Amino acid sequence: MTTNAPHSAHDHHAPEHAPRMQIAKLAPEVYKAVLALEIASKKGLDPALVELVKIRASQLNHCAFCLDMHTKDAIAAGESVDRIVLLSAWEESRHFYTEKELAAIELTEAVTVLTDGFVPDEVYATAAKHFEEAELAQLIAVIATINVWNRFGVTTRLVPGHYTPGMYKS
DSSP states (O other), X not given: OOXXXXXXXXXXXXXXXXXXXXXXXXXXXXXXXXHHHHHHHTTTSOHHHHHXXXXXXXXXTTOHHHHHHHHHHHHHTTOOHHHHHHGGGXXXXXXXXXXXXXXXXXXXXXXXXXXXXXXXXXXXXXXXXXXXXXXXXXXHHHHHHHHXXXXXXXXXXXXXXXXXXXXXXX
């Protein structure tokens, strides 16, 4: 089995794991419904911002498949490698992001982790300051949707490394 993982003649990578199941084939109506939610959630939002949100949620959820997909999509859309790499340490690299992006990233963390069982008022207020109300509703939908995909990916052990940008576009 080939992968897109970098290697040389001297490297011996761990073997690729097998996915537990193919949820899209076993629950096609669920898959189609989440795909429709995915498409609807992004409407009116900056595509670069959407990719940053998806990458950050996927980092937090340890979804390697979604990280593979969304980092490749972000790079293909012109996102810088620096901004992608530093996203996991955004609080220490704030100067790489706009205030609006930072508000979205912080909201993504709050919605994804729900550490105290809720999204803090300050985090929501900051996001509301940078996003029109309808745009904020869309952002919340994008965050919720990537969390659904992450949970599918992590639970079914989707295999990263085989995605190429645009391969799932119809």
